[in-house]
Amino acid sequence: MADHYHLLLWCVPLLPLIAGGIIALLPNRRGRIASKLAIGALSISCLLALGALVCVLTPGKVHVPAPLTWFTFGDVTLKVGLMLDPLSAGMAAMVTFVALWIFIYSVGYMEKEPRFGRFFGFLSLFCGAMLMVVLSNSLLLLFMAWELVGLASYLLIGFYFEKPSAAAAAQKAFITTRVGDMAFFLGMIWLYGHSGTLLFYDGGNGLLESGALSSLAGATAIGGLTVSAAASLLLLIGAMGKSGQVPLHTWLPDAMEGPTPVSALIHAATMVAAGVFLVARTHQIFSLGGDAGIALTATAWVGSITALYAALVAMAQYDIKRILAYSTVSQLGFMMIALGTGGVAAAMFHLIAHAFFKALLFLSAGSVIHGCHEEQDIRKMGGLRKAMPKTFLAYAIGMMALSGFPFVFSGFWSKEGILHSAEFWPGGKGPFLIAACAALLTAFYMTRQALLVFFGESRSPETHPHESPSVMIVPLFVLAAGAVLLSIIGTPFWPWFEKWIHGETAVFHAGAFGEHGAIGLLLLSLVIVTLGVGASVAVYRNGLAGSETPDPLSGKLGGLWRFLENAMGFDTLYQKAIINPLAFFAGGIDMLERMVFVPLMGLAEGLIKGCGRITRASDEAGLNQGFDGICDGLRERADSISRSQTGRAQGYLRTIGLGVSVLLVLYFWLSAG
């Protein structure tokens, strides 16, 4: 690859980063320029990323430019670089494309926001960092960009930092992902210690190339684990933090405190995908232990638990964005299942399709919230189909894609791919069955949301919802088109995407149905969707009677419903098990300080003050009084002299008169003599 291509590749992440830096220096009132700058930089990045995608469109083509030397320390040289393979090119194209439309949508959504420019600065920073994550050829560079993504996420979740809940959510996201990042960091150090490199591909010496892989698989760490398995588990924990997997998922629903475009960009389409991407990128290390090795088994089960858990919780939520947040958690679980069961291509296809339709859903939800005057409770909506027909259409496409409506929606094929890879996993049928259940629940809760928001009659007649401006509607339809058209490259008849990721050429193959029980799986998917939607329609056909009416299921499920509504008590558990003991410990330290250190300090203070007093007394008695005495004497003399100046003009005149008389007498006396 020629050098100028290499430079252009660097431009993809650097342009938004530079735009973000420039925006940070702009005064806040120049918000309009900031949005133009951010959108301009990102559209150039998008064009470059699409160009890069074309460069690697031929199957089996991977570009790894020579890495740059970052620094040399003794005889250790640390190198960083970018790379271009189907995985990173596909991700970069998806991130820039989806983000570009979200940027454009934000111009409309954030129109009245006083910190408009700042918002676009943060978005640019985020996009640049995310592009660095996907294009990086070095685990270290990936980690640095990963942390930048976390920072941007923190800033954007806490964008309305005047709201205490938003500030708390930002801190929660930052600290929770930090737990995962710590594990990621340890895993990275471990890998470096064994292989001496953090580059993925380096002409045969890279981490993901045969030499390093075999040494990793051969070395044994503690408890019979190989180094590769142990490091993979650590990387998995990092990915769990970023991708909101149970038990590190609690920050993601709270992150909905940020503005809705942020929810769409970060917490649905791209950032949370970073964890999945990390596992996909280092999949060679994960799979060293075999298809059902401990690392992959852990990945599959973490994904299964998350997918089912989040789908159950999503059933019992009332906040329109929270439902989507839990559905994101659940879909990320699906991707983890696919990764764990060996379906890297299926996971990436679901990731990209999910980015499109989940961004679409969030932006539609944002349009609904915008139109309903910042109302987020689905109990207070209803009947919006008539007031917001365009938003309804876009939302319906996103909802059907997420639920997996058959044949024309990308979500159907991507979910089918995941089920396919889970079904033939040698590690057991558990993930497959759980994924099927979660898919059914997905169809159920998405239909529930659509019915409660858009159908029936309005449950808040006093509000007058309005359709959003076209700057917000156009991105919806672009993303909707993407959510539908992506299905072309992911069907079993022409599995172009899957083959491309694995570096093979796809052939159109109409007989693919007959193989590996594919037809059975297709039927199963159909049954799942029909069941989920049917059950939901049966329960929520009539909507709710009023905005205060409880959900029809809550009466039947009773305590179980409340358990689900509270997200199975994870937050309470963390509050009791982690935060309260820590707060108690901190309180103890505080008491210790008050009882012991403060008196000690008081004693020391008293001693020092006493010394000071003695010094001062000697100073005053010795030095000051002597000097002052001289000064006082001088002043007294001066005073007594100046007292003759009475200030009375007549007195002066008298003196003059006296003097003149004396002189006259003297004159006459002398002249007479």
Next chain:
Amino acid sequence: MTPLSLMLTLSSVLFALGLLAVLTRRNAILVLVGIELMLNAANLNFIAFWAFDSPTAHNAVEPALSGPMFVMFSIAIAAAEAAVGLAIILMVFRHTRSTDLNKLDSLHG
């Protein structure tokens, strides 16, 4: 006693009375009156010397008017001086509510 020496004696007495007033009175207006007395004693001298001792007084063909001219100027200046002096006293009175010169000693040491 010649008329001239009588006049000079009168003007000396006037001058001495004026000086006495200036040096001893505590009321600023009376001090101003004393100053007027002293000025007028001087004016009397001008007129006395012009009337009884000038060369033109003896051959009155073309009498020189130098004496009255000086006196006219002197009176005009005295009037101006009295106006300024009274204005100052008025301002001082407004400021201190008093015309007692012994109290106006803010320039003392």
